[in-house]
Amino acid sequence: MLSIYHFDTPLSDNCLLTEQYLQNISEKIERSHHLFFVPIISESMMNIIKESIVLSEPCVDKPEDKITLVYRLILDFKAAQIEGNKKARALLIELQKSLLTDKKSYSLDLVTDVAKMVNLNIQDFLYNRNSSETVQSILDDQQLAHDMLTKIQPTVAIDDAFILNTQILTNFSVDDLLPAFLPHIDNHKTQTKTVESSVNLA
Template sequence: MLEVYLFVNPLGEQCVRDEQNVLRLANDSDKQIQFQFVPLLNINIIQKAMQRQGLKATDWQAQNHQSQQLYRIILDYKAALFQGKKRGRNFLIAMQDALLKAGQRYSEDLVTAVAERCKIDLDMFMEDRNSDLAKQAFHADQRLASEMNITAASSAVVFDCDHYDYGVLLEHFNYATLFDLVNGQLDPFDELAQHTNCANLDGTQLHVL
């Protein structure tokens, strides 16, 4: 069995493409794959989100607003996940469609509309998104990212639970490289990878963890 952790910026357009690649991989591969979209929140994520909106990095008020908005979106996502992984993923993707593709502004009305569209129990969701449990889940994600040395979004960590005790970190990856790795057509554990801990393939950075 394979486990894939994709670390994402909820407002990152590249992350949306990577999420679609992971979903596509789960359909295309014959392997049993469990995957999670893990939200990241750090200064790099905040600044990139500001750049996308044409905001200056020195605008501290805007930076604080961006940080709070990302935090709220992540808590919403964690609350949706409490009602099932599929509903949680659908909620995240629907929010990204609304915010990035449709250009809507984050608001309580938007959150409610997206939750209803994803068939989420609203009463439970509204309670969970402000709960200590959602905040604990957020902090657990950030600890996981730290343990895996993740600093940037669009990073994926793949574990082959049946053969290896360690995983592979992919940065700047494409679908072809991810597919080859998962299906055994690419071996990151060869002598080169173990000595350099990094191999460049079509722009992809591979690190053995």
């Protein structure tokens, strides 16, 4: 089994581009594998989470600053993940595209529309996005990041259970990522628009 982890903060520089690249390249991997997006959070965001736990208050649907907005996105992502990683990844990518590319404002209507687009159960999703279990899953992700990484920063980790090896990539470009995936790609088929770029991702 091959496990691919992308540790990054939604809306940060090149996070969306890296996610899209990994989605693209993972479709060409012939081995059994899983792709995980693992949001990493700042100390300021951790304080917001702790406060919300103490006060038992849900995160607002109209964030007034970027920290709260990113936290809201992560909650949405983790709530969607209850229905599967594939749907959760699609939700996170589409929300970031709406906010960054289409310059839309974050709103409950926007989130609901995207949730419908990726075929989530809307009633369950709207409940889960403010549940204590979803908040706990964010904290669990932070523990995973601390366990796998020596430094918390944008990282792609490729964990190969067959050879008991984990490759850690930081400060990477597409040119750096591609060789790491070539041994796992069917017939080395890499003719994708994303792969042609050498822009720095992290």
